[in-house]
Amino acid sequence: MSDQNSAAYPTSLGVSTVETISLLGKDLSADLIGKVDFGDLAYQLITLREPTPGQAAMFNAVLVALADHGFTPTAIAARMTWLSAPDSIQGALASGLLGGGSRFLGVSEDTGRFLNAAIDAIDGDLPTDDAGWDKVATKAIEDRRAAGGFVPGLGHHLHKNGDPRVPRLFDLAREHGTYGSRLALFEAMGRVAPQALGKSLPLNGAGICGAVLADLDIPQELLRGVVLLARCAGLLGHLAEEMRTPVAGQIFAHVEGAATYTDGENA
Helix, strand or coil: CCHHHHHHHHHCCEECCCCCCEEEEEEHHHHHCCCCHHHHHHHHHHHHHCCCHHHHHHHHHHHHCCCCCCHHHHHHHHHHHHHHHCCCCCHHHHHHHHCCEEECCCCHHHHHHHHHCCCHHCHHHHHHHHCHHHHHHHHHHHHHHHHCCCCCCCCCCCCCCCHHHHHHHHHHHCCCCCCCCHHHHHHHHHHHHHHHHCCCEEEEEEHHHHHHHCCCCCCHHHHHHHHHHHHHHHHHHHHHCCCCHHCCHHHHHHHHHCCCCCCCCHH
């Protein structure tokens, strides 16, 4: 049996003693509380780097952009779980977060991976103008479609004429000096998609958030985690609202009242 006293579990995050709490190598009380906002701290916890002012601004912008989007399936799931188990707010939050997948909340990760793969496949230097990025975007879209895959970051079930978050985040990235290769490629996707796909699909907010985060050097394996961090705040808001003005019972009653039996074999 190993000697427990000699074991070491290295961490660059939090360490506590009887008298102190340190985080990221700093005294939590003296150096961080009241001096660092939550978004900046989250960025540091992920990257182990202090963000530049531009990186901090864009990371926080993404958190705001993704916090809530109304009565999405994840928000409804959280409300319905709380209706069933009002003693378990953690369960209600978890049920909403667990719904983050390829249709809702997972698009940012999918887009980041798509952009990273397309850029990694470039033979030579990165493009320096729109025409060059348009060529890369066209090839990436055509290759994905030829393989039978879905092109992430394009289209929205509601914002058919354009997601209002997209131009705002492009402008902010340019303003803060964080407009990088992934955003350049994502913007090119919006220009070439109608011709490459044969139909007009606007860039969506989840997609540009993935591009922003990728340009901030968030590892692609953690992109969905940042989205869930943002959406957790929105879900908590939904649960607070459900406590004030409940609608989950009405949703349950509506579905239960409209349920009709159908023979599965003849459906």
